[in-house]
Structures are given as C-alpha cells and as structure tokens.
Amino acid sequence: xxxxxxxxxxxxxxxxxxxxxxxxxxxxxxxxxxxxxxxxxxxxxxxxxxxxxxxxxxxxxxxxxxxxxxxxxxxxxxxxxxxxxxxxxxxxxxxxxxxxxxxxxxxxxxxxxxxxxxxxxxxxxxxxxxxxxxxxxxxxxxxxxxxxxxxxxxxxxxxxxxxxxxxxxxxxxxxxxxxxxxxxxxxxxxxxxxxxxxxxxxxxxxxxxxxxxxxxxxxxxxxxxxxxxxxxxxxxxxxxxxxxxxxxxxxxxxxxxxxxxxxxxxxxxxxxxxxxxxxxxxxxxxxxxxxxxxxxxxxxxxxxxxxxxxxxxxxxxxxxxxxxxxxxxxxxxx
Amino acid sequence: xxxxxxxxxxxxxxxxxxxxxxxxxxxxxxxxxxxxxxxxxxxxxxxxxxxxxxxxxxxxxxxxxxxxxxxxxxxxxxxxxxxxxxxxxxxxxxxxxxxxxxxxxxxxxxxxxxxxxxxxxxxxxxxxxxxxxxxxxxxxxxxxxxxxxxxxxxxxxxxxxxxxxxxxxxxxxxxxxxxxxxxxxxxxxxxxxxxxxxxxxxxxxxxxxxxxxxxxxxxxxxxxxxxxxxxxxxxxxxxxxxxxxxxxxxxxxxxxxxxxxxx
Numbered sequence: 001x002x003x004x005x006x007x008x009x010x011x012x013x014x015x016x017x018x019x020x021x022x023x024x025x026x027x028x029x030x031x032x033x034x035x036x037x038x039x040x041x042x043x044x045x046x047x048x049x050x051x052x053x054x055x056x057x058x059x060x061x062x063x064x065x066x067x068x069x070x071x072x073x074x075x076x077x078x079x080x081x082x083x084x085x086x087x088x089x090x091x092x093x094x095x096x097x098x099x100x101x102x103x104x105x106x107x108x109x110x111x112x113x114x115x116x117x118x119x120x121x122x123x124x125x126x127x128x129x130x131x132x133x134x135x136x137x138x139x140x141x142x143x144x145x146x147x148x149x150x151x152x153x154x155x156x157x158x159x160x161x162x163x164x165x166x167x168x169x170x171x172x173x174x175x176x177x178x179x180x181x182x183x184x185x186x187x188x189x190x191x192x193x194x195x196x197x198x199x200x201x202x203x204x205x206x207x208x209x210x211x212x213x214x215x216x217x218x219x220x221x222x223x224x225x226x227x228x229x230x231x232x233x234x235x236x237x238x239x240x241x242x243x244x245x246x247x248x249x250x251x252x253x254x255x256x257x258x259x260x261x262x263x264x265x266x267x268x269x270x271x272x273x274x275x276x277x278x279x280x281x282x283x284x285x286x287x288x289x290x291x292x293x294x295x296x297x298x299x300x301x302x303x304x305x306x307x308x309x310x311x312x313x314x315x316x317x318x319x320x321x322x323x324x325x326x327x328x329x330x331x332x333x334x
Numbered sequence: 335x336x337x338x339x340x341x342x343x344x345x346x347x348x349x350x351x352x353x354x355x356x357x358x359x360x361x362x363x364x365x366x367x368x369x370x371x372x373x374x375x376x377x378x379x380x381x382x383x384x385x386x387x388x389x390x391x392x393x394x395x396x397x398x399x400x401x402x403x404x405x406x407x408x409x410x411x412x413x414x415x416x417x418x419x420x421x422x423x424x425x426x427x428x429x430x431x432x433x434x435x436x437x438x439x440x441x442x443x444x445x446x447x448x449x450x451x452x453x454x455x456x457x458x459x460x461x462x463x464x465x466x467x468x469x470x471x472x473x474x475x476x477x478x479x480x481x482x483x484x485x486x487x488x489x490x491x492x493x494x495x496x497x498x499x500x501x502x503x504x505x506x507x508x509x510x511x512x513x514x515x516x517x518x519x520x521x522x523x524x525x526x527x528x529x530x531x532x533x534x535x536x537x538x539x540x541x542x543x544x545x546x547x548x549x550x551x552x553x554x555x556x557x558x559x560x561x562x563x564x565x566x567x568x569x570x571x572x573x574x575x576x577x578x579x580x581x582x583x584x585x586x587x588x589x590x591x592x593x594x595x596x597x
Contacts, residue, residue, distance in 0.1 A: 152438070152447035155431070159439050162428040169387070169426075169496075170443045171413030 018215030034093030039190025064190025426492030
C-alpha cells in the first residue's frame with residue numbers, strides 16, 4: 001500500500017508533464033513512451049559512471065526537452081500530424097535509448113542513487129517518511145508549474161491550447177508555444193523516468209512502454225474527480241489521479257490479477273473515467289461537485305471512483321493468491 | 335496609414351477550381367479613416383481583411399502599415415499593428431480563461447511575454463477600469479471564465495481586447511452579424527465610440543447596407559475581387575440603401591454586357 005502511494009507520487013511527475021500537453025496544449029503527445037526511458041537510461045548510465053544523482057536527473061530532464069523539441073519541430077515546422085510526430089520520435093528514441101545504455105538493461109544496485117541517499121536519512125522504500133518527502137517534492141513541482149502557468153508566458157501557452165486563432169491575433173507564435181510546451185512536458189517525463197529507474201534499481205529499455213496510458217489515466221481520473229476549475233485544482237487533481245491509479249493497480253493485484261494484466265487494467269480504468277461522467281447518475285454527482293468546494297469534491301467523487309475500482313477488482317479470479325506490496329512495482333517491469 | 339498596392343490573389347491557381355479572389359486592389363486609408371466594406375458573397379471582402387491581417391500572403395502587390403512594408407510578415411508578427419474582431423463571438427476570446435486573463439493576453443500585444451505575473455494587482459486595476467467602458471458590468475466578474483458569457487458580451491469583450499493595447503489598424507469582419515438586433519446595435523455603438531476615442535484606422539466588413547452607410551466616413555463596394563465603388567465622406571452622406579443597390583445593379587449590368595459582347 002505504501003509502495004503504491006510512493007509510486008503514485010513519483011509517477012505524478014510524469015502525469016504533470018502529460019497534463020501540460022494533453023490538457024493545456026490539447027495535444028496528445030506519444031513521445032512520452034520514448035522520452036521516459038530516455039530519462040531513465042540517461043540517469044542510470046551517468047550514475048553508474050559516478051555522476052552525482054542530482055546532476056544525472058538534471059541531465060535526464062535536459063535530454064527529455066530535446067525529445068520534446070524534435071516532436072515539436074516535426075509537428076509545427078514539418079506540418080506532420082501531432083499523433084504521428086509523437087510516434088515517430090517515440091520509435092526513433094527506442095534505438096537512441098539502446099545506444100545510451102549500450103544494452104537493454106542497466107542495473108543500479110549498490111550505486112549512489114537518490115533513494116540510497118534517502119535510506120541513509122532513514123526514509124527507506126515503503127516508509128511514511130519517504131512518502132512525506134516525495135509528497136513535499138511533488139507539491140513543490142506543482143507550485144512551480146502553477147506559477148509558470150500564471151505568468152505571461154504560461155498564459156500564452158494556455159491560450160494556445162484554448163483558442164489558437166485568437167492568441168495569434170495578439171502576437172503570439174503558436175508554433176513556439178507548442179514547442180515550448182512539448183519540451184517542458186517531455187523534460188518532466190524524462191525526469192520521472194530518472195526517478196523511477198533509481199527507485200526500482202535499474203533502467204530498462206521497455207520501462208516506458210504504455211506509459212502514455214498511465215499519464216492519461218492519472219489526468220483523466222484525477223480531473224474527473226476534482227474538476228479543472230483553476231490551474232491549482234487541475235494540477236492537484238493530476239497528482240491525486242496518479243496516486244489513485246497506483247492504488248487501483250495495487251487493489252487489482254491484491255484481488256488476484258497478476259502483473260501481466262496491468263496494461264488491460266490501465267485501459268479499463270481510462271475507459272471508465274471517460275465513460276462514467278457521461279452517465280446520468282454520475283452527472284448528478286458532477287453537479288454537486290461544481291456547487292460545493294474542493295473538499296466535498298473528493299467526497300462526491302468517492303462513490304464515483306469506487307465502482308470503477310470495484311469492477312476491475314471484482315472481475316478478477318476470486319481464489320487467486322493475493323500479491324503484496326511491491327507487486328505494483330513488478331507491474332511496471334512487465 | 336494603410337496602403338494596399340496592386341494586390342492580386344488567386345486561390346487554387348492552374349486548377350479547375352481556380353478562383354481569382356483579388357484582382358489589382360489599390361486602397362489607401364488615411365489615419366483615422368473608418369471604411370465600411372460591402373459586396374456580395376465571394377466578392378473578396380474577407381480576403382482583403384485576411385491580407386491586411388497577414389493570414390494570407392498576396393501573390394503580388396504590397397501591404398504597408400504606417401509606411402512600413404509588412405507584406406512578408408506573418409499574422410502574429412503583424413499583430414502589434416493590427417487588432418481584429420471576428421464574426422464568430424467565440425473566435426476572439428479564450429473560453430477557458432477568465433475575463434482578466436483574456437484582458438492580460440490582449441494587454442501584452444506587441445510586448446514580450448516573459449515570466450512576470452499575468453494578472454497582478456496593478457494590471458487588475460487597469461483591466462477593471464478598461465472594462466467599465468463597456469457598461470456591461472463585466473468589471474465585477476473578472477474571475478468568470480469567458481466561456482460563460484453570452485455572445486453579445488463576448489463580442490463586446492473581443493472588441494475591447496482588439497483595441498485595448500493601441501493597434502494602428504482595426505479590422506472588423508461582420509462582427510455584429512451573429513448577434514440579435516439589440517446586441518448588434520450595442521456592439522455597433524461601442525465600435526463607433528472606441529474608434530472615435532482612439533482615432534483608429536478601421537476596415538469594417540458588413541452585409542448590412544444600412545449599417546455601412548450609417549457608420550464610418552467612407553464606403554467601398556467590392557465585386558469579383560475588385561473595388562467597384564469608393565464613396566468618400568461627402569459622396570457617402572445622403573446616400574440610401576436604394577442608391578447603393580442601384581449602383582450595384584448598374585455596374586453588374588454593365589459587366590454582363592461586356593461579357594455578352596466578348597462572347
């Protein structure tokens with residue numbers, strides 16, 4: 001359970017990145033499947049070569065922005081459809097990731113990673129201390145993103161996704177904004193990959209496969225519950241969504257599904273989060289949500305989320321052995 | 335202030351769909367000119383506006399704004415000089431952002447957009463004052479998302495935003511056409527007020543001949559990519575809708591005769 005929350009808070013970095021493209025720019029960016037691994041690979045190789053983990057993570061972020069830049073250029077200057085531009089970069093990154101690592105897997109056992117450092121502080125994996133530290137860090141990131149979106153530049157970015165024609169008529173190059181958004185987004189995704197590699201103790205060529213779905217699930221589930229009235233709420237919702245996603249996986253595993261079913265559960269979760277709010281009974285709940293404050297949002301959202309989780313759990317084979325903490329971690333490797 | 339010289343624009347050249355949208359347009363606007371543009375569908379009115387705004391690049395000819403050649407500049411690069419209100423009330427504002435955020439987007443026209451707060455205390459006061467001019471009470475709803483406003487309110491806001499940071503040219507593309515008569519009258523009135531206050535050089539496309547005669551100091555009529563009638567202040571005064579229709583029929587008739595002769 002604790003590990004699930006821990007993972008949720010880590011993957012929230014990536015989810016915020018996905019939020020920037022998917023919600024702010026209205027651009028479904030598939031680059032993330034590749035740039036996540038690129039981040040993990042870059043950080044792992046640097047850490048193995050005795051670079052400090054903070055520098056390694058900064059490098060991962062930088063490499064991620066380059067991946068975003070390429071997708072952005074393909075889309076804006078090359079006039080390639082956004083989905084296709086993302087897929088092209090993602091596929092190309094697969095080879096680049098292998099080049100970076102030199103092999104399919106780079107272990108980090110016994111290296112000076114961020115999590116090894118945390119352990120020396122008494123915050124080992126699965127402890128509440130580590131959860132508290134991760135929560136503090138992700139909130140700092142959230143506030144930085146909130147602040148950025150409230151600046152002149154950030155507001156132009158928001159307007160680019162909202163009404164492109166209009167913001168051009170006020171002198172903003174929407175091409176430049178899209179590129180900027182993609183760079184920031186993929187930088188965060190790569191940073192998340194770097195953190196995940198350190199948390200699980202290795203970087204792997206397949207660690208990013210299907211990741212876009214995890215990101216979308218976090219954004220969609222979180223915002224279905226908390227709404228998007230302001231940027232403050234929207235980014236908070238993304239973090240909550242990332243944790244809920246991990247908890248859903250955890251409960252599904254506890255209920256007897258195995259790690260190979262994870263992608264299916266992710267997809268079912270996203271479909272549920274997209275369909276349920278359209279049904280009458282949930283729309284009524286949605287109405288309540290809008291009328292009251294943020295706190296009751298969660299209360300009203302609770303019963304909405306419960307059936308979604310319950311169905312994925314209940315459909316599981318009843319007698320199967322329950323998997324314990326750490327299994328959700330395996331799910332990612334699968 | 336605005337000079338269009340020998341502008342030609344052909345869509346889908348060398349195909350069966352070839353359409354000559356603009357055929358040698360010459361148009362000079364003096365500072366403070368308020369020109370209304372009328373003409374039937376496909377006459378080239380919107381193409382002229384899009385050419386001035388930079389949405390379209392002419393095949394030949396030059397566009398000069400305030401003696402600066404802007405022909406090669408893209409729309410967002412010209413935005414510093416050109417304010418624009420579209421026909422669709424949804425087009426001129428950002429629906430998911432608040433009124434004050436929309437004002438901020440407009441306020442930064444022609445300035446760098448960096449990392450300063452988009453809506454700070456000083457700016458909020460500035461926007462509050464500016465919104466009062468509309469007399470719609472929007473200044474008390476600055477944190478409302480623009481998507482929740484009515485079409486008339488959004489169009490009035492679009493107009494304010496288009497003129498907020500002092501453009502040199504104002505382009506109005508049938509901006510009252512989608513509104514009910516009452517709202518249309520309100521937005522027209524606001525338009526005249528804003529244009530007079532800032533002495534803006536304005537091009538206004540309209541389908542409403544009465545409106546075209548009523549506002550502005552100059553009227554041009556377009557037909558098949560050409561300017562076929564150009565009435566200045568004196569000539570325009572006293573003209574009626576019937577006169578305009580008569581002129582139009584006369585020119586169209588003459589042209590038909592030409593065509594018949596050529597065949």
